[in-house]
Amino acid sequence: MSADSANAIAVSWPRRAGATALIVLCWLPVAYLALLSLARDWAFPALLPPGLTLATWRRALAGNDGLVTSFATSALIALLVATLATAAGGVASRVFAYHRHRGWWVLAMHAPFALSPVILGTCLLYFFIRLGLVGSSAGVIAAQFIFAYAYAVIVLIGFWNPHVAALEDLARTLGAGRRQVFQRVVFPLARPLLAVAFFQTFLLSWFDYGLAAVIGAGKVPVLTLRVTEYMGSGNVQLAAACALLLIVPPLALLLLNRRLAILAA
Amino acid sequence: MRIFARSFSTEPAHRRLRLVLCAALAVVPPFLGLGYALAYSLGLVGALATGFTGEHWAKLLRTSDVTRALGFSLAVAAVTVALATVLALGLSLALRRALGRGLGATALFVPLALPGVVAALIGFQFLGGAGVLGRLAWHLGWIAAPQEFPALIFDRHGLGIVIAHTALAVPLLMLLFTRLHANERIDEFAALARTLGANRLAVLRRVTLPLLLRRAAPSLSLLFAGVFGAYEIPLLLGAQRPEMISILARRKFALFDLHQRPEAFLIAAIYAAIVLTLVWIAFRKQPPAHVG
Amino acid sequence: MIRISHFRLILLGALGMFVAGSFGCRRGAPPATAAAVENLSWDQIATQARGQTVNLAMWQGDPFINAYMRDYVAPALLARHGVTLRILPGQGGDLVSTLMTEIEARKAASEIDLMWINGETFYQLRQLKALHGPFTDRLPNARYVDFANPFIGVDFQQPVGGMECPWGGAQLLAIYHEERVPSPPRTRAALAEWVRAHPGRFTFDSSFTGMSFLKSLLYEIAGDRTALAGPFDEAKYARYGGELWAYVKSIQPYLWREGRTFPNSVTQQHQLFASGEIDFTFSLNDGEVDNKVAQGLFPAAARAYVFDGGMIKNSHYLGVVARSPHLAGAMVVCNFLISPEAQWEKHKPAVWGDGTVLDVARLPDEWREKFSAARPGTRSPTRSELSGKGLPEPAAQYMVRLYEDFRTQLLH
Numbered sequence: 001m002s003a004d005s006a007n008a009i010a011v012s013w014p015r016r017a018g019a020t021a022l023i024v025l026c027w028l029p030v031a032y033l034a035l036l037s038l039a040r041d042w043a044f045p046a047l048l049p050p051g052l053t054l055a056t057w058r059r060a061l062a063g064n065d066g067l068v069t070s071f072a073t074s075a076l077i078a079l080l081v082a083t084l085a086t087a088a089g090g091v092a093s094r095v096f097a098y099h100r101h102r103g104w105w106v107l108a109m110h111a112p113f114a115l116s117p118v119i120l121g122t123c124l125l126y127f128f129i130r131l132g133l134v135g136s137s138a139g140v141i142a143a144q145f146i147f148a149y150a151y152a153v154i155v156l157i158g159f160w161n162p163h164v165a166a167l168e169d170l171a172r173t174l175g176a177g178r179r180q181v182f183q184r185v186v187f188p189l190a191r192p193l194l195a196v197a198f199f200q201t202f203l204l205s206w207f208d209y210g211l212a213a214v215i216g217a218g219k220v221p222v223l224t225l226r227v228t229e230y231m232g233s234g235n236v237q238l239a240a241a242c243a244l245l246l247i248v249p250p251l252a253l254l255l256l257n258r259r260l261a262i263l264a265a
Numbered sequence: 266m267r268i269f270a271r272s273f274s275t276e277p278a279h280r281r282l283r284l285v286l287c288a289a290l291a292v293v294p295p296f297l298g299l300g301y302a303l304a305y306s307l308g309l310v311g312a313l314a315t316g317f318t319g320e321h322w323a324k325l326l327r328t329s330d331v332t333r334a335l336g337f338s339l340a341v342a343a344v345t346v347a348l349a350t351v352l353a354l355g356l357s358l359a360l361r362r363a364l365g366r367g368l369g370a371t372a373l374f375v376p377l378a379l380p381g382v383v384a385a386l387i388g389f390q391f392l393g394g395a396g397v398l399g400r401l402a403w404h405l406g407w408i409a410a411p412q413e414f415p416a417l418i419f420d421r422h423g424l425g426i427v428i429a430h431t432a433l434a435v436p437l438l439m440l441l442f443t444r445l446h447a448n449e450r451i452d453e454f455a456a457l458a459r460t461l462g463a464n465r466l467a468v469l470r471r472v473t474l475p476l477l478l479r480r481a482a483p484s485l486s487l488l489f490a491g492v493f494g495a496y497e498i499p500l501l502l503g504a505q506r507p508e509m510i511s512i513l514a515r516r517k518f519a520l521f522d523l524h525q526r527p528e529a530f531l532i533a534a535i536y537a538a539i540v541l542t543l544v545w546i547a548f549r550k551q552p553p554a555h556v557g
Numbered sequence: 558m559i560r561i562s563h564f565r566l567i568l569l570g571a572l573g574m575f576v577a578g579s580f581g582c583r584r585g586a587p588p589a590t591a592a593a594v595e596n597l598s599w600d601q602i603a604t605q606a607r608g609q610t611v612n613l614a615m616w617q618g619d620p621f622i623n624a625y626m627r628d629y630v631a632p633a634l635l636a637r638h639g640v641t642l643r644i645l646p647g648q649g650g651d652l653v654s655t656l657m658t659e660i661e662a663r664k665a666a667s668e669i670d671l672m673w674i675n676g677e678t679f680y681q682l683r684q685l686k687a688l689h690g691p692f693t694d695r696l697p698n699a700r701y702v703d704f705a706n707p708f709i710g711v712d713f714q715q716p717v718g719g720m721e722c723p724w725g726g727a728q729l730l731a732i733y734h735e736e737r738v739p740s741p742p743r744t745r746a747a748l749a750e751w752v753r754a755h756p757g758r759f760t761f762d763s764s765f766t767g768m769s770f771l772k773s774l775l776y777e778i779a780g781d782r783t784a785l786a787g788p789f790d791e792a793k794y795a796r797y798g799g800e801l802w803a804y805v806k807s808i809q810p811y812l813w814r815e816g817r818t819f820p821n822s823v824t825q826q827h828q829l830f831a832s833g834e835i836d837f838t839f840s841l842n843d844g845e846v847d848n849k850v851a852q853g854l855f856p857a858a859a860r861a862y863v864f865d866g867g868m869i870k871n872s873h874y875l876g877v878v879a880r881s882p883h884l885a886g887a888m889v890v891c892n893f894l895i896s897p898e899a900q901w902e903k904h905k906p907a908v909w910g911d912g913t914v915l916d917v918a919r920l921p922d923e924w925r926e927k928f929s930a931a932r933p934g935t936r937s938p939t940r941s942e943l944s945g946k947g948l949p950e951p952a953a954q955y956m957v958r959l960y961e962d963f964r965t966q967l968l969h
Contacts, residue, residue, distance in 0.1 A: 011363045016363050022369070023364075023372040026376055027375055029375075029379060029383075033387070044399065044411055044832050045399075065627070091287070095287045107548050108291070113544075114541045115533070116491075116536075117496070118515060119511055119533045119536065119537070122533065123302045124298045146291060149290055150291035206380075209497050217655060217668050218646045225646075228382055229617055233617060233620045234618075234824050236390065243386055246380065246382075247378045247379060251374075251378040258371065261440070312657050395833070410833070411832060411834045412834045419821075505818060506969075518654055519649075519650035519651045520650055521681065521960065523685075
């Protein structure tokens, strides 16, 4: 309705120019990183690199810097975190949803975000050491799970409403067992939002720097740490390549299915 | 029909246990960490601790770097949220139709795929004296050498930090505002207001902005908390002084004088208290969460 | 009838995984206690080391050093001794902080086995009793190390005492651009004059290298290379330090960015120098200029020199963590790093250019010839130019006070 009328109204050229400028600005960082990773030398004041080379990418993908291992480590950790968090979040969101004071429970779920990941990691480091979790992927997964779980609950709580409850009850009165209710009725309905929660928690872990640095104690070589390492040693081309490795997978997923980025309101 | 009106005390025991367990997974770790931080700052735990002491808290009142870091972090967060909100509102309202559904809408998702470290790398490359903007300025003849370019990163006002966080926040907020605009049926209310005689400015002031901002308040407060406690971007783009609060806490954690470690935990405790208070305030003003 | 709901199952399962993972994953080998290694011969230590993974925490700010460790040391250790070397980021205060938290948590086996450390970290680690040792006398290659040299056997006025193993030597050098700075200043008065004439072209960084520069100026103010010997002296620091800060504050408005901010690492300062934003940088690596020019990172006109009053000369060391679970492996790595072969490779300007800690006279002939014939890079001062210009590191607290006062005096 309003979309139709919007399309029917001609868009003035300043707005079109503004929109184009915005689109260019949004893509500029990615394009720049790609160029930087292919540049041979790129010193002031050149606006474009004097020459292109694949040496940086060859080193990134085939060299013994272990970037492919880092990519796999980050991916594995993020997948585990996303799976655990979405599953637990799905369960917990239902538990909270059908409670009178669900608003307060959801507010409680914001507790982990009161501390930045670095600070929470620093404060909990003692406990993680006592549990033997420091310096291992398991520890990083556990630490990231805290944030991912809370976020999954926040995302998924919006799914449970009287309509879903009514469908559940209807299915039960028709004789379905609890497992069937979930497999056949609830889960298919929840799938889109579960995909969103999975993607968001995956991103939370994939992009995390603070927890991997503190709890991982340098032994869990995730990609975010590698980017910082190369920035710290002045190798911007390799840092750019590493950054691209970091952003291209989520970018591809997002562009394929924009609804994955639905924010919990 | 499932009965929603239940209170905790009348819950059967196993459901109560479920509720508590589910909540505990997310609530216990931060409060455990907070408790440890408080205990450390009071000298109750720690390798070099000698028992309860209020000296670190007393020192807080005398030294200025903690209050300065807190003030700086709050200011950076406030400026970022304000700037990002204004820009996002303006751009999303002005370009809502121009961006349409295709290329435009897709482009806004690209910055969502940029984490803090990458934003810092981009910021460093663009905003440095010898960076992209500096080179453009040189070609345009505005500067003759890299150091003449104004200091946008590693500066005392945190400009680079604000710019980087704002650049990340604006697309996010634009998407939020666009979605809210559609969900809250702003167009209908605006049309209604116009039929009642309101002009465009009044519609904006009385209808569009209040509706959008009120519904966006929780997200904006989370954004505030996020920038307040930011670590990666200030680490890579910030000056040594003033520092953001997370950077200060980590620096004090690793100081040469090991007896100053409790100060790091003290900072963490104060920071957490501030953010918890802010989140509490922001969410209390929300209308009761309706299901669905 | 009790029906265990599916939710509870899933939740318990997730919790169970979490708990199991937390306890199950740290079943490693029990730490080899110091006593166990004490009674072993070197051959037995070497045998025990085979198959171990040694975690070495080091500064990773220089790509050449990283390449040396990654492309030469790690493969050699694996091939010859069966030890896998794993490099972790970590230096100075962060290392101490990590180890301190481990001590607080009463952790039996440390995450780190070997550390690349300097004097002030050595001081803190001894405070925490976090170092294993004395151990250097167990290493076969230690017989070549020149412990008698005061720059090697003494670390920030503390006798090494076998608690840390010397690894390499460094002389602080100032690096400048030959064309833009035809006659570089060699005293602090000349520096002040140059800085005033060329505002915004000089700075120093706020970490180790910058502090070493300030320490060198402190010596010049004190007037005598023995003036800061011995333990920390508050009166001396008040006198010389006061003058130092007065001097720096007098030139502060003419520094880069008007002295309102400083590069936070020497790497950042190198980038400013390379991009032409400033005309000076510093380095604790003798071969820095040559290897960076060779790689095209520095302009070809970069040169290194020393101030007339001398500049800090020190050694850097390797420390073994007391509760390391891989003591044997750590000692084998250490022994390899001080072998003539590894020291020679490290000494090459194209690789790292780091000074050796070995006493060349005691080496076997072939190595003695190689080290004696080694020429310094063409862009750095010659050995004769450097002789007598090395200033010993003062006690660790001097540098700590400099770090603190740097923030309070310069950044307000």
